Amino acid sequence: MSDLVALRDDIRSGKTTARTAVDGYLARIEQQNPTLNAYRETFANEARASADSIDRAIAAGDVTGPLAGVPIAIKDNIVTRLGSTTCSSRILENYHSPFDATVIDRLAAAGAILIGKTNMDEFAMGSSCETCAWGAVRNPWDTTRVPGGSSGGSAAAVAANLCAAALGSDTGGSIRQPASLCGIVGFKPSFGRISRYGLVAFGSSLDQIGPLTHSVRDAALLYQCMAGDDGHDSTCAPRPVEDVVKSLEDVPRAFRVGLPTQYRNGNAAAVDAAVTRAVEHFKAMGAEIVDIDLPLTDVGISTYYVIAPAEACSNLARFDGIRYGHRTKSASAHDLFDLYAHSRAEGFGREVQRRIMLGTYVLSAGYYDAYYRRALQIRRLIKQEFDTAFGKCDVILGPTSPTAAFTIGGVTDPLSMYMCDVYTVNTNIAGICGISLPAGFDESTGTRLPVGIQLQAQAFAEPLLFKIARSYECAQGGREFISA
Amino acid sequence: MSDLSDSKSPLGIDDVRHVAKLARLALSQERLAQLQRELVAILGHIEQLQAIDTTGLEPMTHPLTLSNRLADDVPEPGMPIAELLRNAPATEGVFLVVPKVLGGESA
Numbered sequence: 001m002s003d004l005v006a007l008r009d010d011i012r013s014g015k016t017t018a019r020t021a022v023d024g025y026l027a028r029i030e031q032q033n034p035t036l037n038a039y040r041e042t043f044a045n046e047a048r049a050s051a052d053s054i055d056r057a058i059a060a061g062d063v064t065g066p067l068a069g070v071p072i073a074i075k076d077n078i079v080t081r082l083g084s085t086t087c088s089s090r091i092l093e094n095y096h097s098p099f100d101a102t103v104i105d106r107l108a109a110a111g112a113i114l115i116g117k118t119n120m121d122e123f124a125m126g127s128s129c130e131t132c133a134w135g136a137v138r139n140p141w142d143t144t145r146v147p148g149g150s151s152g153g154s155a156a157a158v159a160a161n162l163c164a165a166a167l168g169s170d171t172g173g174s175i176r177q178p179a180s181l182c183g184i185v186g187f188k189p190s191f192g193r194i195s196r197y198g199l200v201a202f203g204s205s206l207d208q209i210g211p212l213t214h215s216v217r218d219a220a221l222l223y224q225c226m227a228g229d230d231g232h233d234s235t236c237a238p239r240p241v242e243d244v245v246k247s248l249e250d251v252p253r254a255f256r257v258g259l260p261t262q263y264r265n266g267n268a269a270a271v272d273a274a275v276t277r278a279v280e281h282f283k284a285m286g287a288e289i290v291d292i293d294l295p296l297t298d299v300g301i302s303t304y305y306v307i308a309p310a311e312a313c314s315n316l317a318r319f320d321g322i323r324y325g326h327r328t329k330s331a332s333a334h335d336l337f338d339l340y341a342h343s344r345a346e347g348f349g350r351e352v353q354r355r356i357m358l359g360t361y362v363l364s365a366g367y368y369d370a371y372y373r374r375a376l377q378i379r380r381l382i383k384q385e386f387d388t389a390f391g392k393c394d395v396i397l398g399p400t401s402p403t404a405a406f407t408i409g410g411v412t413d414p415l416s417m418y419m420c421d422v423y424t425v426n427t428n429i430a431g432i433c434g435i436s437l438p439a440g441f442d443e444s445t446g447t448r449l450p451v452g453i454q455l456q457a458q459a460f461a462e463p464l465l466f467k468i469a470r471s472y473e474c475a476q477g478g479r480e481f482i483s484a
Numbered sequence: 485m486s487d488l489s490d491s492k493s494p495l496g497i498d499d500v501r502h503v504a505k506l507a508r509l510a511l512s513q514e515r516l517a518q519l520q521r522e523l524v525a526i527l528g529h530i531e532q533l534q535a536i537d538t539t540g541l542e543p544m545t546h547p548l549t550l551s552n553r554l555a556d557d558v559p560e561p562g563m564p565i566a567e568l569l570r571n572a573p574a575t576e577g578v579f580l581v582v583p584k585v586l587g588g589e590s591a
Binding site for chain 1: 495499500503504505506507508509510511515519522523525526527529530532533534536538541542543544545546547548550552553555563564567568570571572573574580582583584585
């Protein structure tokens with residue numbers, strides 16, 4: 001069992017080949033995907049052809065990139081010329097992108113092989129992958145349970161070792177929460193670090209692309225291959241990217257770990273225990289543990305469920321049945337309004353409709369100031385609260401999710417589902433970075449269910465965040481793989 | 485257009501119908517009623533925001549403090565029209581087929 005970096009090194013040194021790696025993952029996908037539903041489609045022929053060409057280049061001694069020959073899975077809201085891009089929604093069934101997202105170009109330039117597209121909550125709206133139009137995704141640790149969401153297909157694919165790594169997107173926890181529930185690493189970069197060109201927009205002031213991986217060093221490497229300014233995305237920060245891979249193994253100097261008192265309310269016992277073990281680890285490393293106060297933790301979900309649906313209903317207005325996507329065949333759609341309204345009602349699933357309705361309501365006449373403007377003001381307070389906290393500490397430690405994976409169909413009330421992200425939404429609201437790390441198991445239900453811890457750091461503090469996360473990973477001995 | 489804040493109840497079924505119209509969603513009566521129940525519950529939770537003092541706070545629309553960034557004024561090739569039209573549900577030559585537009589949207 002190995003991570004992406006180890007596989008890359010073995011391919012580079014000739015110990016194995018890219019073709020062997022691709023064939024191995026495809027065989028595992030064929031065997032496991034009918035149960036897990038992690039992949040929507042795979043690119044078997046294209047992946048084999050890319051692998052053969054990379055193997056020939058390596059054999060000929062040609063220079064290859066930092067990801068040469070490693071098979072990577074892509075969440076289905078990141079556009080690829082290869083195959084289709086559906087966002088796990090009927091409204092985009094059979095949509096073929098005329099271009100590759102910037103992250104796809106950058107992965108390809110680094111030598112990575114696209115092995116397939118992964119299922120997700122429809123339009124990235126959900127925390128369980130149950131809103132996927134192509135059926136629920138299952139957690140490889142216990143297939144009666146959810147993998148988390150919305151990047152649940154990517155998380156399940158990495159957890160079941162069906163790829164070397166995967167890309168996801170994180171608007172309020174959609175990389176970190178499924179990583180936590182699947183026992184792998186999930187990283188959300190600072191807002192503006194990675195181009196969103198070719199990411200189907202959900203919440204434009206919140207969305208970030210990031211990696212789901214077997215290890216922290218894999219996450220750092222993928223981040224470094226993708227990060228940096230992009231002429232196609234004006235919200236990408238025009239600042240140089242530090243070499244986080246090179247500095248990764250430096251044992252961090254004295255650093256301070258902040259522990260918010262508000263992160264200890266109502267968590268599963270195994271989750272609190274994982275945080276406590278992490279505190280002991282950082283103490284033993286010589287870190288200073290600082291109590292901090294984040295009283296607005298509690299209002300993050302409310303703030304998020306005004307801002308995110310408001311942005312979503314604007315972004316999803318483009319799906320109108322005219323230029324692309326599902327168009328109604330209803331005979332009653334004889335004018336333009338009806339064509340829009342029937343196409344959208346037929347094409348969007350229930351959770352997406354709910355958020356469009358919520359977003360339209362909070363932006364509507366008479367409610368804009370009371371909801372949307374107020375939420376943006378509270379967003380500033382949340383940002384200020386983090387700024388104050390980061391005056392006292394370098395990273396904030398806490399749980400990623402209050403619980404381990406729940407059963408499929410176990411959470412039916414929308415509001416309870418939204419609460420899954422109580423510890424992750426404020427990261428996006430403030431635009432800072434966060435990483436979820438595997439941190440043990442909850443065995444209280446009789447099965448081993450992974451639990452994660454989260455480290456958050458200031459915007460653009462990725463180099464420090466990765467170093468601290470890596471030191472924790474090394475002390476833990478890396479993630480546990482599922483025994484066959 | 486009616487102002488939603490005029491209605492007395494927090495979110496009546498007529499309000500939900502009006503929002504669905506604004507959102508261009510043709511929903512059944514049953515679905516509207518279900519959404520009404522769900523939205524009332526969610527908005528009830530969001531109500532906690534009203535208790536926070538926001539006096540004098542500048543709304544934060546975006547995490548980055550970037551000013552407008554202008555691209556160099558250099559022509560670049562656009563996307564190929566044939567490939568773009570491949571995704572369109574109804575076309576005629578290089579045109580998208582739509583229902584009659586003049587005459588306005590239905591009330």
